[in-house]
Amino acid sequence: MKYFIFIFIFITYINVSFPFSSQAQTAVPSKSLDENIENLRENIQEKVKEKLSEITDNEKPHPKKAYVGTITDINETELKIKNGENNYEFTIAEDATFANLKLAKIKLSDLKIGQNVLVLSLNKDTLIYAKRIIQVDPEKLENKRLTISGTIADISTTDSVFTFIPANNGGKEMQMKYSDKTEIRSRENKVIKFSDLKKGQKIISVCNQAQNQSYSTLRLISL
């Protein structure tokens, strides 16, 4: 009887363990699954590397920069300029060139403290070299245009003037002039007419700074 029970258990065990042994034999798909996962991991790592290099490249300062400022110190080898709160220091390159307001060549000795200059520089070997120093008039370099969003409060029926309430100026009205040269565009940058603009309409005005309390508009954009 014991013998029969042993045979029964043995045959049952062989049959039960058969599916597991058949799984072990078909280990190839799981191997290809591992390969897929490995490939996927490598692809993700490559993408992450690419993105990281893009970010770091963008954050790395470009070597060629130009700065405007007032000379605060200058000698044969060094130049210091100041623009607002920013101070810049340069090593004057041996092959540096110098120019006056009319872009005529001048000498280093023509540059004095207090003069306004544009410095074209090159960052190389941890030093910032001044390669080209040009005298400038900072007033002429400043972009004095304003871009303001707001609402048309009123439109004159007699003059090319309208009253404008900026969205972010405490409701203080501004008087704006327009002319044939004023470009009037839709939000999608399509040409429209001034007559398309109505009282109460939201617009963006790109204008020059006020002269005689009136701003001359360069472009009006319907929102």
Add this chain to the structure above:
Amino acid sequence: MITLESPMIKTLILTIIFGLIVGLGLGGTVFYLRQTQKSNQSPSTIIPTLAPENNSENDLKPSPSPANTDTKITITSHQNYDIVTTSKITLKGSTTLADSVIIISTPVNVYQGTTDKDGNFSQSIDLESGYNHLTISVINSNNQENHINYYLTYSTAKIE
């Protein structure tokens, strides 16, 4: 002598057949259960899915928050104070204000474009020779706006 008809052999054959039936039954059941479990697990293991982009309907609509909320403009194509060697450049960047108007004012021209639903923009502009003070403004119809100054110098002088 043991023959096929002897009771011992009969019992042995019956035991083998019974063992086969029980074993195959149990083995088959276990195999089926394991296969079912594996097929349920496999999709999440083999195909990792990326998290969806932030493009829900709420994000596509302009935020109803009041004007002067903090917005940001980032220029990705150039860095501030860069020297460029061509007069025509494409200024690319992004802003936190999606679906808005972007206005780039150079010393001579005004350029207008729009940002896409993700706040990205790309605008081709012409620079004047020398130092260019650009003002870049982003404004949407909810009066949310932001403005930045950018300084680019167009020069063909050799700087090496």
